[in-house]
Amino acid sequence: MNKKNIPSSLLLLTISCSLLPVSRSHASADLTGTYDTQTLSSSYSVNSNGGVTLTFTGDTISYQGSLSRDGSSINLAGPDSDGKKKVMMLVGNKVDTTYSSADLAGTWYGAGIKTPIKGNSNLANFGYDVDKMILNADGSGSSTSLSTSDSSGTDTFPAGTITIAGDGTISTGSANDHLFMNAGKDVVFHFRIAPASGEQQLFVNLKRGAGYTAADLAGTWYGAGLKTPIKGTSNPANFGYDVDKMILNADGSGSSTSLSTSDSSGTDTFPAGTITISGDGTISSGDPNDHFSMNAGKDVMYQFRIDPASGEQQLFVNVKQGASYTAADLAGTWFGAGIKTPIKGTSNPADFGYDVDKMILNADGSGSSTSLSTSDSSGTDTFPAGTITIAGNGTISSGDPNDYFFMNAGKDVVFQFRIDPASGEQQLFVNVKQADNTTVIPVNGSCGTADGTAVSAAPTSNLCTSGSASAVGGSGPWSWVCNGLFGGTNASCSASPDKWSLSVTMAGNGGGTVHSNPPGIACSSGSTSGCSASFTAGSTVNLFASAVSNSVFGGWSGGYSGSTTPTGITLNSAKAVTATFTAAPKLKVGTKQFSTLQAAYADTGTISGSVIKILEGMIPGTLTAGRSIAVQLEGGYNAAYDASGTTTIVQSPIKISAGTVRVKGIKVGMQ
Structure with missing residues (x-):
């Protein structure tokens, strides 16, 4: 998302938590450092009193504190055991293993628009490409031009040409290429700056899935498109944009309503069969100048349109609206790329430009945006809580009426379109959320006095410092544990039952008795007394069935089936069994x-x-x-x-x- 139009401030999410005592050792790179004039060694252990034991050079301190999250770092802050010092130290590292080379493999369709770079007005630098790429896990593959303003054909490339890092960053070996993959691993944006030729390019690439049907079209789609002159032309009237809301039905009919545009506004309706989709995900409007493709998740579409008659080319990004959204859907690490052009009727070369950014966004709408590459000013901007908000329908707001954001149903792709009449600039950005790749080393925090105790009824007070108790199953007593949710804002409490109940129902026209080992159940036909008891969770209870005179034992049903006696029942949950006794024939x-x-x-x-x-x-x-x-x-x-x-x-x-x-x-x- 465009950092230049969003002030920002990085929020540290504070977490209170507690885990059962464990001891962990880590490489020296994890923890070694100088804190409060002392050097921390390469290990620490979680202790039983809700704190952490830190081993310094020549000193060991038992430490009680709180957690906060800062991007890839987890910080512990609080007083040591004597209450005299406060320390801030690194106790967690990012582990980049979320993406692998297998995520590259597949058939990708892409569309890209090309413009002159900032300060350049070479008409030959306008252009476009629509491609089909077969990509293998080893980074080899082929790219076939489906439509282009330049040279067409099929290019092949050897293993290692395309690589992906654990954090989803993709490399072509060129420092001028910027590629990032979404969490769903089916959308990649590609921005390329070519200073030597004076050209900038923004591409949207979608991995194809399988088994597309007409029902995949149906829904509410929001889209933004950028329009520019085609290669070799410079008509200022061909710059422009559209931001639309489209209601699309499975039969290909629907309506499109303009939310903002450089051209004519209003609502257009179209009949059944206007939009169709084939089983491989190819979408058609019946116009050979239109090129559409849909991702495997079926919630992102691109549309590229070339109109030689008018001298205009258009790149649109469309996202399908999901059922509901919350502020938590904003939170994460987002990578974005945007291309800037003059607005309709203008042709100032200074209005061309681009941004490639990394944004850390928090659920409260605060965060930071760092420029990775830009035609303008670089650096990191921070913005306070409430700067970015999201409505239940997925509409995102920055508080600026010139910004238009929308999020896909999968909640890992956001397009942003910005029109700035004052400067004469229009901008289209594509943002993808990085899959969560942060692991946190657990550290005890602060919990209520109920933590770690055996209770016979669900406690109602003295629980976690924040959060609420989960549902309680089984029968008491329980071992009550306060668990921290790393990366979140609250802790949660849950009960791990020490015991589960076992009950026996007597059935049939005969009579008999059932007893257990260990003792607890002594049940007779015609009575419910002694027919249920609680036993240690995870233990095996043997049930013995004995028929009275002139009756036979018919077998077990319910939580256990069979006819053997005794039989062993493992109590990994509450169990209820039925013993059937049948009267013998005369x-x-x-x-x-x-x-x-x-x-x-x-x-x-x-x-x-x-x-x-x-x-x-x-x-x-x-x-x-x-x-x-x-x-x-x-x-x-x-x-x-x-x-x-x-x-x-x-x-x-x-x-x-x-x-x-x-x-x-x-x-x-x-x-």
């Missing part, structure tokens, strides 16, 4: 089950030798045997019918009018 013939003697006898048919097995205990009902077959009644079987060792009492008489009935393990009255 009689069996083979695998068939019966409830009366007469029904079992009827099933034996006309073949002798059938065995009717009867459950131990007593069985009511009569039996009338009237077929010329031999059957055997065997009593005293257990519920599983796999053993017979007791007696069954048949309460009613057995009547035999034909055939033979033999009995075993049965007491019966005969008639």
Whole structure:
């Protein structure tokens, strides 16, 4: 974003935090230095009292303080144990590993506009390029011209031509090239200054994704475009700009409303089929002079238009509006490049120019902007809180009505267009947010007295110095911990349960008991007493199921499934299981089950030798045997019918009018 139009001031985000005690050692480059006339050695450790132990040359100090963030540095400030000295020291380093060479690989489409540099009016320096680039992870690839004001064709380049650093900075080996990649790794801006030829170039490159559909067009798009004369012409009327809001539908219809323009304003509507998109992301308006492309994230489009008849060329950057935005979406490191030209109707060579900037922006709208390359004044500008604000719809404001900013749905690309009638200058900037690549060495801060204690109910006071408690799960007591959110403004508190609950539900038409080891659960059918208990988090609890007489255990369900007993249940969360017990059948013939003697006898048919097995205990009902077959009644079987060792009492008489009935393990009255 353009530093020249934004005053700035770097905010240090202050964090209060605490972590469980750990000990960490770091290379001497991390911590070594001179602080308060003493030299800090290359190690420190976090101690249990909410502070940090720092080892100086010849001295060790236990230190309690607060954290603040300053770009890539993390600073600890506060009194030492004797309360007499204050120190400011570096305890964190940036680790640039967020981007890798694999992020380069893919098919990229780019469009760029070229103009004379500041103070130059050579008409040959106007121009443009629209290219397709196949890029490999080793930095090799090819670039094919799709449309250009200069020489066309395909250029190939060897491995190592394009490289990327861990912070997303891309290099071509030329100090005149400035390239940066967004956090989503599908947008790269490229600014090139060529002092020898007197030319400056701004390119927008989008990595293609896969599986584009018409639905990807639909939404609200905000765009800004810069217009200049084409190569070899100098008509001042061909300088210009447009800032538009476009409502686009999946069928290619929509409307475009001018928010600011050098030409005619108003709202234009267009019918279905005006804008189309192919599966590879190529967008068409039906005009061969238009060149569109969409990124893989489907929330950034460029449009380049060349109009030979009017002698005008136009580069537009469009971002799709997201669902909602907050001030936190501003925060981060942004890299931007902008090109400046005279406004419509003027042709002052001094109004050509450019800026390439790095901006550290905080959620409160404060920050700093550092010039990396510029045609104008360089240096670092700081600006206070409230300078940059963002609305819920993604509209960004600097407080200047001549500035127009919009953010994409992915929240890592912002375009800025600025018109400055007083100076006769117009500017188009493309800004990309750097992926977060800052690691912080944890240091204990200041927490409430509840920190690190075991509590049986969620504490309501004496928590973190700032922030609020998270939701609490499981059953107490808990180990209560205050955790610092590095890079943010608050600390947060959470509960790590020491115990989880285990409950048992008894089901089925039978009866039984369930008990646990370790003890805690002693549950019986028909009762809820003793059916739940809490056990140490992460431990394994064995459950034992025992059926009562004339019942069988049918298995477990719910938080555990199976039929083994005992069974081990690991408590990594609260668990609830169901134990099912089934009443044993009164009689069996083979695998068939019966409830009366007469029904079992009827099933034996006309073949002798059938065995009717009867459950131990007593069985009511009569039996009338009237077929010329031999059957055997065997009593005293257990519920599983796999053993017979007791007696069954048949309460009613057995009547035999034909055939033979033999009995075993049965007491019966005969008639």
